[in-house]
Amino acid sequence: MSPVRHQKPMELALGTAQQGHRGANPLVGAILVHGEQVLAVGHHRGAGSPHAERVALSSFAEARARGAHDGVDPAEAVLYTTLEPCRHHGRQPPCTEAILEAGIGTVVYGAPDPTPRAGGGAQVLSAAGLEVIAGVLDEQCRALNHRWLRAQEQGRPFVTVHLAQTLDGRIAAADGSSRWITSAASREHTHTIRERIDAILVGTETALIDDPRLTARTSDGALAARQPLRCVMGLREIPEQALLRDGEPEGHGWRRLATRDPGEALRWLSASEHRGHPVRHVLVEGGARVMAAFFAADLVDEVFVYQAPLILGAGPSSVGDLGITTLRQAPRFVLDSAESGPVRLFGTDVCTHLSPEPYPAGASGTSLTDTPDRSS
Amino acid sequence: MSPVRHQKPMELALGTAQQGHRGANPLVGAILVHGEQVLAVGHHRGAGSPHAERVALSSFAEARARGAHDGVDPAEAVLYTTLEPCRHHGRQPPCTEAILEAGIGTVVYGAPDPTPRAGGGAQVLSAAGLEVIAGVLDEQCRALNHRWLRAQEQGRPFVTVHLAQTLDGRIAAADGSSRWITSAASREHTHTIRERIDAILVGTETALIDDPRLTARTSDGALAARQPLRCVMGLREIPEQALLRDGEPEGHGWRRLATRDPGEALRWLSASEHRGHPVRHVLVEGGARVMAAFFAADLVDEVFVYQAPLILGAGPSSVGDLGITTLRQAPRFVLDSAESGPVRLFGTDVCTHLSPEPYPAGASGTSLTDTPDRSS
Numbered sequence: 001m002s003p004v005r006h007q008k009p010m011e012l013a014l015g016t017a018q019q020g021h022r023g024a025n026p027l028v029g030a031i032l033v034h035g036e037q038v039l040a041v042g043h044h045r046g047a048g049s050p051h052a053e054r055v056a057l058s059s060f061a062e063a064r065a066r067g068a069h070d071g072v073d074p075a076e077a078v079l080y081t082t083l084e085p086c087r088h089h090g091r092q093p094p095c096t097e098a099i100l101e102a103g104i105g106t107v108v109y110g111a112p113d114p115t116p117r118a119g120g121g122a123q124v125l126s127a128a129g130l131e132v133i134a135g136v137l138d139e140q141c142r143a144l145n146h147r148w149l150r151a152q153e154q155g156r157p158f159v160t161v162h163l164a165q166t167l168d169g170r171i172a173a174a175d176g177s178s179r180w181i182t183s184a185a186s187r188e189h190t191h192t193i194r195e196r197i198d199a200i201l202v203g204t205e206t207a208l209i210d211d212p213r214l215t216a217r218t219s220d221g222a223l224a225a226r227q228p229l230r231c232v233m234g235l236r237e238i239p240e241q242a243l244l245r246d247g248e249p250e251g252h253g254w255r256r257l258a259t260r261d262p263g264e265a266l267r268w269l270s271a272s273e274h275r276g277h278p279v280r281h282v283l284v285e286g287g288a289r290v291m292a293a294f295f296a297a298d299l300v301d302e303v304f305v306y307q308a309p310l311i312l313g314a315g316p317s318s319v320g321d322l323g324i325t326t327l328r329q330a331p332r333f334v335l336d337s338a339e340s341g342p343v344r345l346f347g348t349d350v351c352t353h354l355s356p357e358p359y360p361a362g363a364s365g366t367s368l369t370d371t372p373d374r375s376s
Numbered sequence: 377m378s379p380v381r382h383q384k385p386m387e388l389a390l391g392t393a394q395q396g397h398r399g400a401n402p403l404v405g406a407i408l409v410h411g412e413q414v415l416a417v418g419h420h421r422g423a424g425s426p427h428a429e430r431v432a433l434s435s436f437a438e439a440r441a442r443g444a445h446d447g448v449d450p451a452e453a454v455l456y457t458t459l460e461p462c463r464h465h466g467r468q469p470p471c472t473e474a475i476l477e478a479g480i481g482t483v484v485y486g487a488p489d490p491t492p493r494a495g496g497g498a499q500v501l502s503a504a505g506l507e508v509i510a511g512v513l514d515e516q517c518r519a520l521n522h523r524w525l526r527a528q529e530q531g532r533p534f535v536t537v538h539l540a541q542t543l544d545g546r547i548a549a550a551d552g553s554s555r556w557i558t559s560a561a562s563r564e565h566t567h568t569i570r571e572r573i574d575a576i577l578v579g580t581e582t583a584l585i586d587d588p589r590l591t592a593r594t595s596d597g598a599l600a601a602r603q604p605l606r607c608v609m610g611l612r613e614i615p616e617q618a619l620l621r622d623g624e625p626e627g628h629g630w631r632r633l634a635t636r637d638p639g640e641a642l643r644w645l646s647a648s649e650h651r652g653h654p655v656r657h658v659l660v661e662g663g664a665r666v667m668a669a670f671f672a673a674d675l676v677d678e679v680f681v682y683q684a685p686l687i688l689g690a691g692p693s694s695v696g697d698l699g700i701t702t703l704r705q706a707p708r709f710v711l712d713s714a715e716s717g718p719v720r721l722f723g724t725d726v727c728t729h730l731s732p733e734p735y736p737a738g739a740s741g742t743s744l745t746d747t748p749d750r751s752s
Binding site: 170 | 698
């Protein structure tokens with residue numbers, strides 16, 4: 001097959017990848033093809049879930065068990081995957097093993113796996129005699145995860161932020177009242193995200209004023225099965241009776257990060273474990289000063305804006321002063337089609353899903369210690 | 377036919393009505409039915425366009441001219457319309473005439489026409505021997521235009537506002553730079569609205585800082601065929617060289633409303649003419665203080681929020697202080713399905729279309745001179 005023939009199936013794999021959600025792991029899509037026939041598709045559903053290649057191969061195996069695809073020789077099938085198959089035992093077994101076990105003849109992938117532990121899968125497959133074609137729609141496959149790649153390069157967790165605000169961008173009224181600006185459906189979505197992340201982070205001011213629990217809860221208010229590490233960033237002390245402590249000693253269920261520097265906070269978290277796993281996905285929930293610090297340092301990888309249909313006209317804005325004085329310095333974002341599309345309605349609220357605008361071609365990522373200048 | 381049998385066609389008429397746009401005239405939908413067959417549908421496309429009943433009847437007449445619906449006796453057809461057909465000669469001839477000319481046997485309508493000049497159509501039709509059934513889905517038909525009805529009761533123009541802002545609700549950077557926060561596609565949509573309104577209004581501060589032209593322009597920058605009356609509200613003088621003057625004497629193409637009271641501004645406009653017609657639809661474009669005054673006085677009937685994908689963190693917010701101190705006082709809105717649905721993408725921007733939350737059942741509209749209290 002010519003490289004052009006590979007583009008269409010890879011585009012399908014890219015579309016499938018978008019059904020996953022962003023976080024600790026990259027978005028990956030896989031599609032198993034025989035001639036013109038699509039045998040199976042799969043996407044990665046996030047950390048702790050099977051990889052896209054395994055999902056597609058399992059779906060193929062199940063179909064065969066039901067008697068479908070009887071005449072297909074797996075050696076003649078081609079597995080397209082947007083990311084090089086991994087070769088390491090992490091929370092999931094290596095994809096290379098599954099591909100070899102399934103007897104697939106050809107693997108076509110988009111972007112190389114940049115992680116030292118997981119990378120090198122292509123070599124393993126080639127050595128086992130498979131035909132391996134690399135770099136099909138490489139640019140699009142990299143672009144799909146450009147902020148995840150950046151987080152990898154910087155050796156830090158992936159950062160998602162929430163802005164839950166009025167039509168005019170306020171997160172509370174002048175008297176501090178903020179329960180509830182957003183709809184129950186928006187808050188429920190927030191809790192599904194809290195359940196899948198590793199750590200949740202707010203500033204000390206939010207902790208003191210709102211006294212949040214920072215737990216992941218189901219729609220009936222019960223605690224979800226997975227709970228994030230509850231983090232407070234800032235220089236003020238957290239009172240004994242703060243709900244986020246929940247009777248646990250610091251360093252267990254919750255942690256205070258005594259800094260105003262988001263880079264430093266992320267370095268601490270990178271070196272932390274929670275529930276026996278490294279912290280690789282952080283949700284920043286506010287307030288305005290913490291948001292501003294993350295945006296100013298270009299440490300935001302994904303944004304959900306929950307826009308509730310009311311006007312306050314006063315009270316704190318969702319994002320504090322970034323030190324930007326003129327329009328061309330403003331960090332810019334693009335609508336993110338991953339998960340369930342760029343715009344969703346949650347009850348009365350409009351939720352917009354965004355990613356930072358990719359860097360211009362040729363610009364390299366800065367390290368955590370550099371001073372980012374998005375305006376240049 | 378039993379009233380229940382009328383509900384389904386009236387729901388169809390309601391859905392059709394939503395395709396129009398809000399403004400000087402109410403949203404109206406009409407549908408012509410014979411037995412189970414829908415012969416024609418029509419909606420009102422706004423001031424200066426034919427009324428919904430005429431659109432549906434014309435479509436029926438055209439179909440007959442092409443030889444369709446040959447076996448249909450108009451006397452057996454039923455015309456459903458969400459609003460009582462008008463009987464007056466305004467910018468459009470009376471609908472009652474068109475119905476009588478078409479020989480329609482039965483007319484079913486939802487809400488009565490509240491305007492003294494246009495109302496009474498039902499009586500005209502009854503007197504002419506038609507069967508007239510009133511009040512089918514009356515509540516929904518009134519709700520569709522609840523803010524238009526309120527503007528009628530208050531004897532003032534319908535008020536649309538635009539919030540063109542960043543993700544964090546800013547309309548300019550700290551140095552005042554604001555060109556352009558929103559995308560070209562958003563600005564083009566604004567210009568299509570500017571073309572159909574009667575007057576556009578900004579505050580003196582916006583006029584002085586941004587020096588806008590306030591004209592309706594086509595996508596290539598040329599002046600649109602219809603131009604709104606350009607209004608500036610506030611106590612400061614407008615300099616000779618201001619672009620919005622455009623060399624015209626005050627009171628012709630532009631007008632200064634020397635008040636900070638939006639009710640007073642609207643009373644002036646209600647008594648004004650532009651292009652030989654009364655001013656019945658005003659677009660308020662900012663800035664923050666004018667927006668706040670209109671929201672605080674509950675004089676906003678429709679909102680478009682253009683949310684551009686960037687963060688400023690500083691600079692003026694889209695809505696200034698309303699005098700609200702706590703969350704429960706905040707004016708609330710609902711997503712508006714009229715025109716092209718509640719959410720649209722304009723280039724990189726998300727545009728949300730909203731209407732004020734309807735008043736609770738039993739609450740009556742306040743007059744322009746009352747002090748509105750949305751929080752009670």
